[in-house]
Amino acid sequence: YLIPSVMGGGPRVVRAGQAWFDRWGTVRLLVINAGLMLWLMPAPSWVKVTVSTVVLAALVAFLPLLVLGARASARARRDPDAVAPEARPFWTGNQVVAAVAALALSVTAGVAVDPAAAGLVGSGPAAPAASGVAPTGHTTRVEVTAHGMEFTPNRIEVPAGDRLVVVLTNTDPVMAHDLVLNGARTPRVAPGATAELDAGIIGADTQGWCSVAGHRQMGMVLDVVVLGAPTGAAAAPPADPAGGHAGHGASGAGAGTAAGAAIPPTNPAETLGTFVDPVLPPLSDETVRKVTFTVTEVPLEVAPGLWQTRWTFNGGSVGPVLHGRVGDVFEVTLVNDGTIGHSIDFHAGALAPDRPMRTIAPGESLVYRFTATRAGIWMYHCSTMPMSSHIAAGMHGAVVIEPEGLPAVDHSYVLVQSEVFLANAATSAEQALELDADKVVAERPDRVVFNGIANQYDLHPFTVRVGERVRFWVLDAGPNRASSFHIVGGQFDTSWTEGSYTLRRGEGAFGATDGGAQVLPLLPAQGGFVELTFPEPGHYPAVSHVMVDAERGAHAVVEVSP
Ligand SMILES: [Cu+2]
Known part of the structure; x- marks a missing residue:
């Protein structure tokens, strides 16, 4: 800017030189300064190369203009009659457009050279x-x-x-x-x-x-x-079109280390579209109990506002509760309406697993017949490999075989605890995905649930009255975690597990009469029942006292009225 003034020669001579020095001034000024700002931003390296090339070109362009301007002012000095060019405005709209276009093109070219570095990957299977x-x-x-x-x-x-x-x-x-x-x-x-x-x-x-x-x-x-791969050709991480697994890499059995999709905590304002009736179905008089279990793979709510494609027996969040007496015969017809192989294993009967527990293909069925010779709350589940995933996807339930002479109570409920592993935070049936098997292997449940749905009995509490005797049948379906069933504010005077009372109306196995129980401890596939009465009106939470699981949704409320 100062060169013409330094060269001197009067306003006419200065203007003659200036006409050259200012040529494309807007473009050069914008490209150089905006280009420098772009270069300082966290751009892929090829973008930096193309942008700095354009900036360099803008800087270099001044050199020929300098020569031409110097010649023009020398000519004006020699020839006093020469007419000075008219002063032109420095800023013009056309030049602003040209500068922006030049920078945009250089950025585009830089991205095009290496799309992967810019976070863009080519499409197509190749x-x-x-x-x-x-x-x-x-x-x-x-x-x-x-x-x-x-x-x-x-x-x-x-x-x-x-x-x-x-x-x-x-x-x-x-x-x-x-x-x-x-x-x-x-x-x-x-x-x-x-x-x-x-x-x-x-x-x-x-x-x-x-x-x-x-x-x-x-x-x-x-x-x-x-x-014959070129040297340095690294293995590309396999991409999973289903989403959520990219970059997990290969994993053999037991090698799951991925964190998987992060699932937000349940919004307390959410409501449930359905809930599972926890009341133990009444005992009928039959001694041969025929039921059909149809396996389906359907989207269901697993927590208020959270959906998953569940693998089910009869479309339920948890398998149907079967209720019988010691000596009853159960004849279960298993129909596979799913898309993959499934099976069933009833702990309530003792038999050779080879035939009845076999996996059947989609469209097939089998009849599983067993005699319930012993009392208990027995687990049943799909036993197709990997069992952890089939159980966690929803294929589990309870068979309640009452011990001889079980006294009647005012309320009998059944709670089956299990773990839920979500591949995404689906908020509708349409978004629902099947379970994340990597999380199952890593033992990282997103929700721990009673009867297939987290917190459902917080929204639909058990309602009882002060002094009523309440019996909770509890089964831990796992697949992996133990349960420690506890009622906040309550004490159990009766506890029955794995074939025997440990406490009966306050009386212990060795005759002590002043005992009580605070939890029903259950390993995976263990079950039992506890009984209690509530001393005064209020809201008594029923939880797994494995506290992190209560926080994951193994939490219910008993609403006690006067
Ligand atoms: Cu299955």
């Missing part, structure tokens, strides 16, 4: 593992079978740059499987069926897996090894 490899135009076709919790072969080799097509045949007699690989996935493949998966161009080692809940955690993975 994207994850193809980076940095030239397609060969050749297709490698591999036949893979799925059986049990294994792919055979479970390791396939592909020349770098080949397109990989996997023909997956499910030779499992009962279980459905699928394959997720390199961003592509097959549909659920029924037993005996075949599906084809186009994994796209393979440029780096990668790993596929079966996405049926729990199967990957049981080791059902497929390694893809690239032959």
